[in-house]
Amino acid sequence: MNLSLQLKDYKTSKTLANKQIQLTNIDSKQTYTQTTDSRGYVSFSKSLKNDRESKHETIQTESTRLESKRDSKNKRMK
Incomplete structure (x- = not known):
């Protein structure tokens, strides 16, 4: 399974670079942390x-x- 997304500011729609994203699997209690790149993109893979x-x-x-x-x-x- 792969998840990719681009992080943007809600009001300005500008991409947010170098921001930390944390996902938590509520079933297994595992946490995944990644940082957005210079274009605001981040990818998680399992x-x-x-x-x-x-x-x-x-x-x-x-x-x-x-x-x-x-x-x-x-x-x-x-």
């Missing part, structure tokens, strides 16, 4: 192994949600 694990967790969560939805629908039909 290893492929962790990305696969994340996708697997998402699939499991979606599967659980669908099962729960199906179960509640079956209860209503009875």
Whole structure:
């Protein structure tokens, strides 16, 4: 997974160079810190192994949600 963004001032829309950006994964409590370049750009990347694990967790969560939805629908039909 890759995330790239350009940091700009809200009022003036000027790029913000050399500013520190910190992202926190609320599930794993991991924090990622990067600094914008001279054009205001910053990129975060995550290893492929962790990305696969994340996708697997998402699939499991979606599967659980669908099962729960199906179960509640079956209860209503009875």
